[in-house]
Amino acid sequence: MLTRPDLNRPVEPSDRRPHAVVIGSGFGGLAAAIRLGARGFRVTVLERLDRIGGRASVLKQDGFTFDRGPTIVTAPFLFEELWTLAGKRMADDVDLRPLDPFYRIRFDDGSHVDCFRDTDAMRREVARIAPDDVAGWERFMVLAREICRIGFEELGHKPFSSFTDMLRIAPDLIRLQGWRSVHGLVSTFVREPRLRTVLSFHPLLIGGNPFRTPAIYCLIPDLERRWGVHYPIGGVGQLVDGLAGLVVTLGGTVRVGADVTCIETQDAHATGVRLATGERIPADLVISNADTATTYGTLLAKAAPRRWSDRRLARVRHSMGLLVWYFGVQGHLDDVNHHTILLGPRYKGLIEDIFERKKLTEDFSIYLHRPSASDPNVAPGGCDAFYALTPVPNLDAAIDWSIETERRRKAIEMRLEETILPGLSHRIVTSHVISPVDFRDDYLSARGAGFGFEPVLTQSAWFRPHNRSEAVDNLFLVGAGTHPGAGLPGVLSSARILDGIVPHASAFVH
Numbered sequence: 001m002l003t004r005p006d007l008n009r010p011v012e013p014s015d016r017r018p019h020a021v022v023i024g025s026g027f028g029g030l031a032a033a034i035r036l037g038a039r040g041f042r043v044t045v046l047e048r049l050d051r052i053g054g055r056a057s058v059l060k061q062d063g064f065t066f067d068r069g070p071t072i073v074t075a076p077f078l079f080e081e082l083w084t085l086a087g088k089r090m091a092d093d094v095d096l097r098p099l100d101p102f103y104r105i106r107f108d109d110g111s112h113v114d115c116f117r118d119t120d121a122m123r124r125e126v127a128r129i130a131p132d133d134v135a136g137w138e139r140f141m142v143l144a145r146e147i148c149r150i151g152f153e154e155l156g157h158k159p160f161s162s163f164t165d166m167l168r169i170a171p172d173l174i175r176l177q178g179w180r181s182v183h184g185l186v187s188t189f190v191r192e193p194r195l196r197t198v199l200s201f202h203p204l205l206i207g208g209n210p211f212r213t214p215a216i217y218c219l220i221p222d223l224e225r226r227w228g229v230h231y232p233i234g235g236v237g238q239l240v241d242g243l244a245g246l247v248v249t250l251g252g253t254v255r256v257g258a259d260v261t262c263i264e265t266q267d268a269h270a271t272g273v274r275l276a277t278g279e280r281i282p283a284d285l286v287i288s289n290a291d292t293a294t295t296y297g298t299l300l301a302k303a304a305p306r307r308w309s310d311r312r313l314a315r316v317r318h319s320m321g322l323l324v325w326y327f328g329v330q331g332h333l334d335d336v337n338h339h340t341i342l343l344g345p346r347y348k349g350l351i352e353d354i355f356e357r358k359k360l361t362e363d364f365s366i367y368l369h370r371p372s373a374s375d376p377n378v379a380p381g382g383c384d385a386f387y388a389l390t391p392v393p394n395l396d397a398a399i400d401w402s403i404e405t406e407r408r409r410k411a412i413e414m415r416l417e418e419t420i421l422p423g424l425s426h427r428i429v430t431s432h433v434i435s436p437v438d439f440r441d442d443y444l445s446a447r448g449a450g451f452g453f454e455p456v457l458t459q460s461a462w463f464r465p466h467n468r469s470e471a472v473d474n475l476f477l478v479g480a481g482t483h484p485g486a487g488l489p490g491v492l493s494s495a496r497i498l499d500g501i502v503p504h505a506s507a508f509v510h
């Protein structure tokens, strides 16, 4: 098991490497810190909270270990690469286990589909619920393979710094029907409404509305099948600790409780950052892993040039909000899978209420995480650990979360009790709940969005804030708010892109 090294080692006075400051210790920030460390920079990661990992940080309460955010780990090679860069083996630090089935999707009428990596098992599931759609599903998965090859393997690792990059991919986008929505493309292949849902819900995992997210995101079902869905024993926090350890291995530092209030510039060059305490930290490079709207709207010195003006930021579509309830129960609910999605009675109508009409409705869907299904150590003996997540409107809506948080939590508890967790209310031994207000206050996420900028076509690729600041030299962006976008593969890819656009360390030797 991993032991976390001292993250905040003092800098050796003899260390003459150029200095890179990374604002934020989310997966994007940690991955960027490792890549820069491996390329000869002295790296300091500055995290405003008292814990590392950002949305992927860990909540420990009453003997339970809850991953606060991501639970579905895909494309593990992107993590392995980071260990390799630090001269280590991931398998020595993290025990990553594949899950098959990946997850169960339960419909409101009580029927369900298990989503398998194994093609024959998945074909049987499709044939069971939609016998007339098997051929259409097979054709869809062939197209999803091609979309993943182009959209993830080729374009996900390239910066979209100029409009020419966008024009270059136009023929592929047209050929792969990228102008359609995810749900629109799926619907041209299969007819059964439940199967359409199973093949189209994935954008919700990265803050997108399946009825508006471009069809290029049909890459996710293939990405899951190609590299699997995984769970690290001990929780996703093991990956966070592992990456922070690699930063230190490469001679870097991770400081918590370091709230950056300003990115300082001179002559349109980033020169360092200032903390809330007034401390100034000079740097040759600044990498922001903070929310993009916050980076440009709040952190960047007011006098600095920027393409993302306040007016432009005001027009941005932010992803939906999330309400997440972490709870522990007495006893084991062995019938419940590691990952279950419990859909409500409505699909399109509910999604439009959340994303477009910004209404907190009486009906809702739930993603239920039960890590103790794979890993008893995340709960005390005789107990199970869970989290239940529902998409909700972001803070664009005038919802009083001081009242609605508990009301929605209670509604989730009742829904789970009457469906797959009978007797739940008598078994709860620990509980903690967060709403969009916590996303705003903790992660400084604009509008309390769960995933940053919404992945619509007009906010993707070249249209998304670039990995290299358009106006300030030596300022770079990583994480969900820049290209390619949210989700672990996306934010790790954003850090990988830096390898191609950050000048070599020798360019900074004074």
Ligand SMILES: Cc1cc2nc3c(=O)[nH]c(=O)nc-3n(C[C@H](O)[C@H](O)[C@H](O)COP(=O)(O)OP(=O)(O)OC[C@H]3O[C@@H](n4cnc5c(N)ncnc54)[C@H](O)[C@@H]3O)c2cc1C
Pocket (backbone or CB within 6 Å): 023, 024, 025, 026, 027, 028, 029, 046, 047, 048, 049, 052, 053, 054, 055, 056, 068, 069, 070, 071, 072, 073, 074, 205, 206, 258, 259, 260, 261, 289, 290, 291, 294, 299, 322, 324, 389, 442, 443, 444, 450, 451, 478, 479, 480, 481, 485, 486, 487, 488, 489, 491
């Ligand atoms: C509940 C939930 C479930 C999810 N499930 C999945 C999943 O199963 N699979 C998946 O692939 N993805 C999932 N995601 C998405 C994924 O977790 C995120 O896209 C990803 O973790 C975001 O990483 P990031 O690098 O953008 O940084 P973030 O995690 O957003 O971290 C940014 C960090 O910067 C810090 N910061 C901000 N401003 C400052 C400042 N001024 N000074 C210092 N520090 C600052 C913040 O405190 C934070 O720690 C989920 C997200 C959520 C919220």
